[in-house]
Amino acid sequence: MDQILVTGMSGVGKSSVLSELSRRGHRTIDTDYGPWVRADGAWDEPRMASLLSAASPVVVAGTVENQGRFYDRFAAVILLSAPVDVLLHRLSTRTNNPYGKSERDQADVRRYARDIEPLLRRGATLELDACRPIGELADEIEKLAIPHGSGSAR
Secondary structure, three states, X not given: OOEEEEEOOOOOOHHHHHHHHHHOOOOEEEOOOOOOEOOOOOEOHHHHHHHHHOOXXXXXXXXXXXXXXXXXXXXXXXXXXXXHHHHHHHHHHOOOOOOOOOHHHHHHHHHHHXXXXXXXXXXXXXXXXXXXXXXXXXXXXHHHHOOOXXXXXX
């Protein structure tokens, strides 16, 4: 099984790691974009089930309420984690997404890090320190979770 989930709090670097893995030739899906998430913020379960039933290797990124229903279909569930102050700094300085700039968003991030991240940690098969350079994180994911030569272009 070559399906991998990369999860973690907003601002931890999921999209950046996926971008690097894609650049290296691996098929990736960032569920923050496109038709993967329903209006209620959960994954579209039939769509995700269809993706994961295929034999094609893929690295999926996302953090949604119902992701645990799919853990048994992933070869690895990789949690990227970083201190809350790092997350808040990244969110306040990124230019590709407005989330995390308001005081309300920042309060939510603090609460999610306190309440949600421990749940993600319990379901993860591996936790990586997202303060490391993106290239190193991608190297670790490739070494631990993606068999050599199984990547395909996005």
